[in-house]
Amino acid sequence: MKYYNYIEIDNFEVIQQKTLDFLVINDFLNTIGFSILPWKEYIEVCPELITAFDRYGIKPIATATYITTNQEQSPIHIDNLSHLRPLCRINIPILNCAGSKTEFYKVPLTEFDHFIQKNKLDYYRIKETSSYATKVSEVEIIYPTVIRTQEPHRVNTNMNTVPRVCMSLTMDKDPVFLLEDDCAFNR
Numbered sequence: 001m002k003y004y005n006y007i008e009i010d011n012f013e014v015i016q017q018k019t020l021d022f023l024v025i026n027d028f029l030n031t032i033g034f035s036i037l038p039w040k041e042y043i044e045v046c047p048e049l050i051t052a053f054d055r056y057g058i059k060p061i062a063t064a065t066y067i068t069t070n071q072e073q074s075p076i077h078i079d080n081l082s083h084l085r086p087l088c089r090i091n092i093p094i095l096n097c098a099g100s101k102t103e104f105y106k107v108p109l110t111e112f113d114h115f116i117q118k119n120k121l122d123y124y125r126i127k128e129t130s131s132y133a134t135k136v137s138e139v140e141i142i143y144p145t146v147i148r149t150q151e152p153h154r155v156n157t158n159m160n161t162v163p164r165v166c167m168s169l170t171m172d173k174d175p176v177f178l179l180e181d182d183c184a185f186n187r
């Protein structure tokens with residue numbers, strides 16, 4: 001199974017800089033973990049994000065940050081398990097992502113605790129006592145990257161440069177099709 005793919009997008013560097021500015025100005029850099037950004041306010045600052053994926057015929061409809069400063073903040077998890085939800089998200093590195101790895105694992109589902117989040121979406125986090133995880137893939141998110149968020153994954157943070165700040169996008173169409181070789185841009 002292919003777990004990730006790098007993709008080219010328009011205005012990558014502009015989006016990185018404007019997003020970082022937005023996070024600094026609005027004091028978001030201290031929000032550890034997954035935080036949904038106020039969409040309207042963000043897009044006013046960074047309208048380039050809306051058209052960045054036009055070559056693939058998809059648009060972002062929501063965005064969030066995933067910020068880590070240590071290893072414990074990112075246990076192996078599954079974002080959700082639902083055929084109604086996308087299999088993939090698109091991540092964009094914003095700050096200090098070099099040297100960190102997003103790791104993918106094979107883990108029996110019985111090894112996870114299941115939670116319902118405030119946003120009503122489910123979430124699966126590996127039990128602290130589990131020893132059944134086998135790493136099957138990893139990617140350094142230093143370019144825009146499609147990743148399978150319905151497979152077990154975690155972020156192995158490069159502790160020499162924190163906070164690690166990544167932006168995670170929900171698209172209007174499941175970007176899983178960008179994992180296919182003929183659509184993909186491999187560096």
Ligand SMILES: [Fe+2]
Pocket residue numbers: 077078079149153
């Ligand atoms: Fe995740």
